[in-house]
Amino acid sequence: MPHPRTVILAATAVAASLALTACGSGEPAKSADSAPKKLSGEQRTITEPVIPIPQLQDSPQPQGGYGVVVCNNVNFSGCDNVPLYKEDAPEDFNNNTSSLKNPTPFSVTFYDNSNFSGDSITLKPHQELVSLNPSGAEKGINDRISSWQPQVETRAGEKAVLKVCTDNDLAGQCEDVPIAEGSAQLNDSISSIQNTSDFDVTFYADKGWRGQGITMPAHTYVRSIDPDGINSGLNDMISSWQPILSN
Missing domain, CATH: 2.60.20.10 (Crystallins)
Known part of the structure; x- marks a missing residue:
């Protein structure tokens, strides 16, 4: 049979432990300012089937x-x-x-x-x-x-239908963008793209739909524009894009 004094000490230790649990770990509480903040450009969700990087075209049809x-x-x-x-x-x-x-x-x-x-x-x-x-x-x-x-967007009936990100796998700084941009906000910074629109979209190296380009079919995802790391694609080079539309 345990000694009465031992029982009292054990009960006191349990009570102290419960009090510590109720009050926290004893470390200073982190302020709201020190907590990680979500960025508007957080990683996007992959919803479309992945495809290999489209073939680089030296001169897609301009504009x-x-x-x-x-x-x-x-x-x-x-x-x-x-x-x-x-x-x-x-x-x-x-x-x-x-x-x-x-x-x-x-x-x-x-x-x-x-x-x-x-x-x-x-x-x-x-x-x-x-x-x-x-x-x-x-x-x-x-x-x-x-x-x-x-x-x-007035023609396509859609606005933010493309997801463009500065890192592979729709990570880094990301933006939801219209189906056409003549001068991209993430100019020369895009590394992965998701096309959730119903249109094939051509991405160009220069502003105003000029220069080399790649065309992504509707509802597809390219996890890396330059998977080989040898400038085989348009990694960090895209400046504009537009859908392929018929008259």
Whole structure:
């Protein structure tokens, strides 16, 4: 039979242990500021079947073969067919455009400043405007256009349908991006891609859908753009992308 004093000491030790458990481990509590923070660019979930890196193309069809028509005068006079994406309008048309034609399957937004800023007007697919200021008032954008870019999501019916990440396996800094970008926010930083859209998408080495490229089929995932580490792909080189659409 245990000695009474031994029982009392054991009971005291158990009580002390329970008190320590209730109050914590005895270490200083970590402040909210010291706790790990989730980044908006955290790793994405893989939902599509993995495919090998697509074959590198030296010259994919630039800008999908599409362009818009800008005119110096109303009623489509003094016109030229120009690229679909322009950070700075050509000199002849910068602040000197009075009518527009959009023969493409994309909606295209025209801005009164360079680099896609300021007041804007958007033409729907295949829309034409004989005058940018039909009322004669200063409310229009006549002789003010300085840049333009496509808004492909209106055609695709989807916005954030691509997952692009700076590391392999959809890790590192990641972003959910529209199906078309003429100038990527993660420029020259992308190492893995997931295409959750219903469209094949071409990714280009240069801004404005130019340079070498790879085309990813709809609903596919490439875990590494440069799996061999020998620049066989477009690892850390992608600057723009667009879907392959039919007219």
